[in-house]
Amino acid sequence: MTRKSYPIRLVTVIAPNNPAVTLSSMRNAISSLQSNVKSSDVHLPERALILCDAETMKKTNIDFIVEEAKGIRINEQTNLSVELLEMPVINSLLQDDFPYLPEDGDAILTLPGAQIHFALLLDRLHRGSNDGQIQSAFIFHTEPDGQSVQWKRLEYDSEMRFAVDSMDFEHISYDSIEWIMASCDVEYTIQSQRFPNSKVDDFIKMEEEARVADGNEVTDAIIELAGIDEKSSKRTLAGKALERVAAYCINRNEAIGSVLLNVEFAGESKMMNIDVKREEDIIALTKRGSLIYASCKFMGRRTNRGRRSIFKRDVGRMKTLVLPLNFPKERIHRMIITTTPFLRLAEGESDIIVTNLKGLDEALKNL
Amino acid sequence: MGDREGMVIPVGMSPVQTLRLLRSFPLNHFEHTVLAVSKETVHHGSEIAYLMGYEGTDLRQVRFERVEELIGRLPSDVRWNLMIGPGTKHMTIGLWAAVINATGVPPRIWVDHRRRSKSGNAIEGEFVVCLQDQSNRYEIARVEEVEACATHGIGIGELHGTDGLTWRPTDSKFVYKIEVPPGIKGMTRQMAREWEDEVITKVDGLRRSLGRHALEVAHEPLPSSPLYWLKVKERLKDLGIRGGSK
Numbered sequence: 001m002t003r004k005s006y007p008i009r010l011v012t013v014i015a016p017n018n019p020a021v022t023l024s025s026m027r028n029a030i031s032s033l034q035s036n037v038k039s040s041d042v043h044l045p046e047r048a049l050i051l052c053d054a055e056t057m058k059k060t061n062i063d064f065i066v067e068e069a070k071g072i073r074i075n076e077q078t079n080l081s082v083e084l085l086e087m088p089v090i091n092s093l094l095q096d097d098f099p100y101l102p103e104d105g106d107a108i109l110t111l112p113g114a115q116i117h118f119a120l121l122l123d124r125l126h127r128g129s130n131d132g133q134i135q136s137a138f139i140f141h142t143e144p145d146g147q148s149v150q151w152k153r154l155e156y157d158s159e160m161r162f163a164v165d166s167m168d169f170e171h172i173s174y175d176s177i178e179w180i181m182a183s184c185d186v187e188y189t190i191q192s193q194r195f196p197n198s199k200v201d202d203f204i205k206m207e208e209e210a211r212v213a214d215g216n217e218v219t220d221a222i223i224e225l226a227g228i229d230e231k232s233s234k235r236t237l238a239g240k241a242l243e244r245v246a247a248y249c250i251n252r253n254e255a256i257g258s259v260l261l262n263v264e265f266a267g268e269s270k271m272m273n274i275d276v277k278r279e280e281d282i283i284a285l286t287k288r289g290s291l292i293y294a295s296c297k298f299m300g301r302r303t304n305r306g307r308r309s310i311f312k313r314d315v316g317r318m319k320t321l322v323l324p325l326n327f328p329k330e331r332i333h334r335m336i337i338t339t340t341p342f343l344r345l346a347e348g349e350s351d352i353i354v355t356n357l358k359g360l361d362e363a364l365k366n367l
Numbered sequence: 368m369g370d371r372e373g374m375v376i377p378v379g380m381s382p383v384q385t386l387r388l389l390r391s392f393p394l395n396h397f398e399h400t401v402l403a404v405s406k407e408t409v410h411h412g413s414e415i416a417y418l419m420g421y422e423g424t425d426l427r428q429v430r431f432e433r434v435e436e437l438i439g440r441l442p443s444d445v446r447w448n449l450m451i452g453p454g455t456k457h458m459t460i461g462l463w464a465a466v467i468n469a470t471g472v473p474p475r476i477w478v479d480h481r482r483r484s485k486s487g488n489a490i491e492g493e494f495v496v497c498l499q500d501q502s503n504r505y506e507i508a509r510v511e512e513v514e515a516c517a518t519h520g521i522g523i524g525e526l527h528g529t530d531g532l533t534w535r536p537t538d539s540k541f542v543y544k545i546e547v548p549p550g551i552k553g554m555t556r557q558m559a560r561e562w563e564d565e566v567i568t569k570v571d572g573l574r575r576s577l578g579r580h581a582l583e584v585a586h587e588p589l590p591s592s593p594l595y596w597l598k599v600k601e602r603l604k605d606l607g608i609r610g611g612s613k
């Protein structure tokens with residue numbers, strides 16, 4: 001897109017409980033132009049039209065989406081200007097008036113609306129272009145794997161026929177873990193604890209090389225490294241310590257954008273009037289837009305039958321783990337971080353990553 | 368209608384959807400029909416082409432990346448239509464661009480639409496509708512069990528041999544009802560977890576072979592105590608598997 005016209009207004013449809021995709025789709029559209037086209041050649045879209053139906057409004061925090069969208073920077077002086085428009089619910093989409101009025105330079109974002117929304121937006125664009133109102137229009141699409149984005153431009157060619165040209169960009173993710181978490185009732189801690197790198201690296205080396213007989217030494221070392229001083233069994237303390245050290249190690253990796261610890265999801269069920277909650281150890285977002293669910297299993301050194309059985313059960317659980325987050329499944333990776341002797345029990349597993357602390361950086365490299 | 372009309376229709380991972388949409392049009396409605404497949408759906412496309420037969424239309428199957436080239440070889444006075452619904456958005460965008468670049472004209476867009484009651488039942492049937500002229504619509508055809516299985520590349524014996532799996536022709540969906548084993552209330556936490564893992568693995572396999580959109584999954588009521596059954600139910604719900612408690 002180095003000639004001709006550029007998008008003027010972004011147009012998107014909100015899906016229920018999915019603020020992250022709505023917001024990241026808008027930010028990706030702007031950022032892909034900012035980073036891939038020479039600034040002197042392009043003006044960036046400064047306006048956005050968000051379409052939303054009454055059912056989605058009931059299930060989604062629309063104010064949050066609109067406010068966050070208004071915070072998207074176009075340049076140092078300007079933020080995105082946002083208009084919210086109510087459209088008919090799916091049931092009435094074809095009976096009632098679809099309120100979208102296309103404008104020249106409109107860019108339709110394919111995510112997160114349904115195919116029927118996309119079809120209606122395209123149909124309106126076609127009508128606008130047939131009437132001569134629309135000289136150019138755009139489609140912006142983020143691939144489900146999050147690794148690339150695609151712009152299409154519809155314009156008259158030199159023979160006054162419509163033509164579509166396209167440009168694919170490698171994608172740098174502009175997702176935000178806070179946006180992803182905003183889709184559900186969740187509590188978490190943002191990873192902020194720091195440990196001396198030299199001590200962490202010493203422990204990682206020691207853990208990898210330790211023999212069966214060194215079990216107590218490894219357990220004491222990780223508890224001391226994490227600085228945990230609570231009254232509980234050593235096994236429990238070592239488990240918590242591994243979570244904290246692993247979260248730190250993930251966070252210090254260059255591929256990582258942000259890390260959350262002890263993520264607690266509220267469920268709909270209640271037991272004795274207390275909400276049933278589920279907790280995952282670590283959730284991390286990489287800079288390339290992958291989401292990692294990591295479970296930490298401090299299993300010690302002895303791979304006796306009982307521990308093998310517990311570990312295999314956890315591997316099975318992680319393989320099928322689905323959390324109540326609206327995020328493309330292609331971009332979710334499941335990981336178990338455990339002690340070295342247990343790695344061989346998961347050899348050949350392809351659906352999840354099983355690693356010790358030593359292998360963490362390698363495991364994160366391509367995510 | 369009928370003269371010099373062409374339809375481009377994608378084949379996605381729930382191919383029975385494409386078959387039922389194509390079946391909804393009267394014979395000879397389109398002079399040319401292009402089944403646009405991806406590398407994952409080539410074999411589904413072949414089954415659909417076989418079931419549709421070639422009578423009355425020039426039916427061609429082609430990789431979606433090559434649709435522009437194909438349309439460019441067909442007569443230039445054909446008016447092209449594009450079905451939006453089956454397949455991924457990536458395919459839809461590619462096909463939209465392909466028609467425009469081959470003809471210089473945007474395609475007329477068709478969708479399938481049904482109104483649902485609160486209980487999920489269709490009101491007034493389900494239609495394939497041309498957005499440019501909504502009076503141009505056809506009620507969506509039924510697909511019978513044997514054809515649904517053929518489209519998905521499974522044998523009818525496989526369908527009947529899977530407990531809880533049935534075909535519902537009214538809205539062309541496979542329905543998988545997860546049966547709760549007798550004595551479920553006496554299961555320990557570990558046994559409950561193992562049962563849940565088995566269920567998830569089974570559903571995963573079915574979703575892979577039948578496509579997510581062509582399969583509806585629900586479970587029989589689960590116990591509401593002990594507490595871990597509520598967690599099992601929550602986790603199943605996260606996977607899109609719903610059902611009650613007792």
